[in-house]
Amino acid sequence: VSARGxxxxxxxxxxxxxxxxxxxxxxxxxxxxxxxxxxxxxxLALHKAGRPAGSVYDAIGRRTTQEILPRIDALLRGAGLxxxxxxxxxxxxxxxxxxxxxxxxxxxxxxxRVTGRPLVGVDTLQLLAAQGAPKExxxxxxLLNCARDEVYHARFTWRAGLPVMxxxxxxxxxGTVAPEIGEAPVVLRRFAPPASGTxxxxxxxxxxxxxxxxxxxRPDGERLLTLGLSRFxxxxxxxxxxxxPIYLKSxxxxxxxxxx
Amino acid sequence: MTxxxxxxxxxxxxxxxxxxxxxxxxxxxxxxVALLRGRxxxxxxLTLSQFADHAEFGGVVxxxxxxxxxxxxxxxxxxxxAQAGGERGPLPLAxxxxxxxxxxxxxxxxILVGMTVAKSLAWLLERPLxxxxxxxxxxxxxxxxxxxxxxxxxxxxxxxxxxxxxxxxDHFRWRIVGRSVDDAAGECVDKVAKLFGHPMPGGPAVxxxxxxxxxxPYPFPRPMLSEPNLDFSFSGLKxxxxxxxxxxxxxxxxxxxxxxxxxxxxxxxPVLAAFFAAIADVLVGKTLRAARELGAPAVxxxxxxxxxxxxxxxxxxxxxxxxxxxxxxxxxxxxDNAAMVACLAAYRFEAGRVDDLTLEGYPxxxx
Numbered sequence: 001v002s003a004r005g006x007x008x009x010x011x012x013x014x015x016x017x018x019x020x021x022x023x024x025x026x027x028x029x030x031x032x033x034x035x036x037x038x039x040x041x042x043x044l045a046l047h048k049a050g051r052p053a054g055s056v057y058d059a060i061g062r063r064t065t066q067e068i069l070p071r072i073d074a075l076l077r078g079a080g081l082x083x084x085x086x087x088x089x090x091x092x093x094x095x096x097x098x099x100x101x102x103x104x105x106x107x108x109x110x111x112x113r114v115t116g117r118p119l120v121g122v123d124t125l126q127l128l129a130a131q132g133a134p135k136e137x138x139x140x141x142x143l144l145n146c147a148r149d150e151v152y153h154a155r156f157t158w159r160a161g162l163p164v165m166x167x168x169x170x171x172x173x174x175g176t177v178a179p180e181i182g183e184a185p186v187v188l189r190r191f192a193p194p195a196s197g198t199x200x201x202x203x204x205x206x207x208x209x210x211x212x213x214x215x216x217x218r219p220d221g222e223r224l225l226t227l228g229l230s231r232f233x234x235x236x237x238x239x240x241x242x243x244x245p246i247y248l249k250s251x252x253x254x255x256x257x258x259x260x
Numbered sequence: 261m262t263x264x265x266x267x268x269x270x271x272x273x274x275x276x277x278x279x280x281x282x283x284x285x286x287x288x289x290x291x292x293v294a295l296l297r298g299r300x301x302x303x304x305x306l307t308l309s310q311f312a313d314h315a316e317f318g319g320v321v322x323x324x325x326x327x328x329x330x331x332x333x334x335x336x337x338x339x340x341x342a343q344a345g346g347e348r349g350p351l352p353l354a355x356x357x358x359x360x361x362x363x364x365x366x367x368x369x370x371i372l373v374g375m376t377v378a379k380s381l382a383w384l385l386e387r388p389l390x391x392x393x394x395x396x397x398x399x400x401x402x403x404x405x406x407x408x409x410x411x412x413x414x415x416x417x418x419x420x421x422x423x424x425x426x427x428x429x430d431h432f433r434w435r436i437v438g439r440s441v442d443d444a445a446g447e448c449v450d451k452v453a454k455l456f457g458h459p460m461p462g463g464p465a466v467x468x469x470x471x472x473x474x475x476x477p478y479p480f481p482r483p484m485l486s487e488p489n490l491d492f493s494f495s496g497l498k499x500x501x502x503x504x505x506x507x508x509x510x511x512x513x514x515x516x517x518x519x520x521x522x523x524x525x526x527x528x529x530p531v532l533a534a535f536f537a538a539i540a541d542v543l544v545g546k547t548l549r550a551a552r553e554l555g556a557p558a559v560x561x562x563x564x565x566x567x568x569x570x571x572x573x574x575x576x577x578x579x580x581x582x583x584x585x586x587x588x589x590x591x592x593x594x595x596d597n598a599a600m601v602a603c604l605a606a607y608r609f610e611a612g613r614v615d616d617l618t619l620e621g622y623p624x625x626x627x
Binding site for chain 2: 065066067068069070072073083098099102103105106107109110111113114115244245247251
């Protein structure tokens with residue numbers, strides 16, 4: 001008999017989102033699960049009745065596909081929740097590792113499909129930006145370095161306790177984007193700093209960035225869940241478009257050329 | 261096997277009906293979903309070919325294939341459930357008894373999409389997960405349409421990236437006795453078709469010409485046919501065609517496939533028929549040698565190349581002469597499909613041979 005068979009708790013019948021009363025959701029406290037597999041870290045967070053009820057933040061490398069469902073199962077079981085008891089699902093939709101992003105999306109989309117619960121996608125740069133807590137209204141940048149001297153970049157303003165993206169996420173070269181950022185503070189994440197050097201000047205450009213002091217040392221599942229829930233609660237009964245991965249790089253990336 | 265990844269075999273109420281299985285195959289560039297009742301009750305078998313999505317690249321781009329699989333898999337699953345349910349409305353996922361998925365061999369990124377969806381379904385529905393070897397599944401297209409076949413069997417699987425001979429003595433008891441050491445037969449046909457300017461996949465075009473024309477007097481080799489083993493090699497045959505065209509000033513050997521050659525129209529048919537005869541001679545010769553050496557009274561042929569009408573004719577004639585029984589699936593079950601995966605999974609489910617959530621995906625076919 002599986003762990004799933006012995007799981008405590010169950011899915012209480014609940015009204016369809018469109019029939020539910022609009023106001024009390026935030027106050028009632030939600031059961032919610034966040035999934036992030038966009039890097040070599042498997043990151044999960046669970047809320048039960050609005051309170052943290054467990055999390056995972058493990059550098060499991062290429063074992064995501066083996067680990068993800070047993071770990072989600074254990075997390076839910078530990079909290080006495082069935083998948084059907086979740087009110088909201090949150091998933092990191094990239095950019096990041098293409099394969100990793102797809103694994104998280106495949107799990108989250110299938111959970112949403114089977115349970116009928118809303119799925120909210122959150123960008124990974126938003127997640128990085130949420131690690132900081134600068135002064136209200138201040139401008140800063142989030143940078144994600146996945147390969148060589150390429151960075152996914154977006155500019156944020158801190159408003160009412162959350163990072164608000166200004167403009168868009170773009171794939172740039174650090175040597176080009178660093179001078180534009182100048183003295184503004186940044187949150188930088190690097191998947192794999194090169195062991196044997198990188199493109200000339202790139203390391204110097206990374207080193208010249210001014211890091212924002214971080215309130216949260218890791219872009220973990222709790223941060224992802226907070227961002228996802230804030231999106232969900234802003235429009236809890238809205239129609240949720242299918243969540244799609246953000247790649248920002250051509251699939252034929254052997255011939256990919258950086259834009260101007 | 262870890263305990264934490266184990267799945268319950270919670271069965272839905274079936275009212276005496278045979279088990280209902282879902283199978284998913286995303287091993288290469290086709291997204292396939294099938295629903296099977298029992299061993300042969302095919303309720304739905306849908307394949308979404310990505311062929312047009314890759315045409316501009318002249319070959320399958322792995323990352324593009326993986327992206328497309330994720331985009332289409334749930335809509336395809338919904339369509340299969342609707343088709344299987346018919347007028348009574350879509351079959352509910354809760355009616356499934358097991359979830360099967362091809363976890364090798366193929367493009368790993370593509371495999372992981374289908375496998376993660378299958379694992380998630382198995383976990384959510386509390387049903388067994390069954391990982392299937394796509395190459396082992398190909399011959400099950402024959403079990404699906406012809407019913408039980410007598411063991412021992414020799415299977416020729418002529419699939420896109422693999423040409424293999426399998427000796428099977430019972431369900432789940434099989435070994436690979438011969439395999440392509442370089443290009444697979446189908447790959448060789450596609451590459452030669454490309455030399456002649458036929459768009460990918462060129463197999464059907466070559467087959468049409470081979471059916472319509474007698475082989476011309478061109479000395480294409482039968483690679484490894486006379487060697488005392490059951491392995492295949494087709495890259496030399498492709499090179500022989502390249503030299504044949506180059507000697508006529510029709511192809512630049514350094515630019516394989518970059519320009520379609522242009523033989524006089526009257527000559528193309530006999531040339532490609534002669535080329536295909538070489539392929540067919542090797543496939544038939546090695547398959548019948550395996551049957552003889554392994555004492556198998558029957559052989560099956562499956563995989564994409566088994567859709568070839570000309571290959572069927574050659575096999576039929578040779579097997580009749582050798583007194584060997586021959587089984588082919590219909591062409592729609594030769595190319596990649598999830599129906600064959602579902603059929604093998606049905607046997608696995610009945611035998612209790614199931615996997616858990618830690619199932620891995622593998623790009624290669626183990627030796």
